[in-house]
Amino acid sequence: MTDYGRPLQFGMFPTPESSRAEGVLDLVEMADEEGLDLVGIQDHPxxxxxxxTWSLMGFALARTTRIRVFPDxxxxxxxxxxVMAKAAASLDVLSGGRFELALGAGAFWSAITAMDGPERTPGExxxxxxxxxxxxxxxxxxxxxxxxxxxxxxLAGVHPGPRPAHDIGIWLGVGGPRMLGVLGRKADGWAPSNSYFPPPTLPAMHARIDESATAAGRDPADIQRIYNVFGTIADGPGGGFLGGPVGQWVEELTGLVVETGMDTFVFGAEGDDPHQHRRWAVEVVPAVREAVARHRA
Known part of the structure; x- marks a missing residue:
């Protein structure tokens, strides 16, 4: 059993569809109003x-007052x-310290090269x-x-700046042993998704991160563990992991904290259903906070 004892955080994962841009911003405003901590937006140019994604994140920050935003x-x-570092620092300054940065190594290489990006092997x-x-x-x-x-x-004699308004976290969305080792040595957080890395795979991955962090003289508990979770909050019987009533969600997410070591959950609903997102913020999140507090006590 692994619980790093970190504060819990909860967020939303809206889809950046151009056809419903205003609806996406409405969801972000709801997340802000309901007291969620984070909005994560996928980045597939x-x-x-x-x-x-970066243009949308700027709008999201301008339309909110307290929630933090990151590319996910x-x-x-x-x-x-x-250039990304300058953009991130700029958004952090403009928002009063409400930007975080999660990085991915890349996928869908044919699409990336079609946009004049490099094609890299997994090692590269x-x-x-x-x-x-x-x-x-x-x-x-x-x-x-x-x-x-x-x-x-x-970098060849670059004059860096501006400085971010706060210490921006650098989180990595990685899964291989090599990159989990890099994460343990030098990153601030881990951002996997349950669709790629289901709960049974997490303990071994935590162990790799922790081993690398300890070898580098770092405390593994200093590394945030963010989990992008996708499912359906239903009123009827459960339908698999994160596919059932609020009580099932609370039990499974609490287990992920106190037994599996995750501390942050970013929820994505099918079709960006605003009713699902509100249930997440109003029904699931407070109950998970209470359940985890009882376990930790």
């Missing part, structure tokens, strides 16, 4: 029906890390992601000039 996860092959993608973390931190460093020479990314 090659999806013709999707808005640009940023498509690194189409977002040069030095992992190396580029690891280097990107270094580059982004240098761009936020406040140093007068920074340099970096990597196999995929380089």
């Amino acid at each position: 090659y999806q013709k029906d999707f808005l640009d 996860v940023a498509c690194l092959p189409l977002r040069p890390p030095a 993608a992992a190396g580029a992601l690891s280097e990107a973390v270094d580059v982004i931190r240098l761009m936020w460093s406040g140093e007068r000039s920074v340099q970096y020479e990597g196999a995929h990314h380089r």
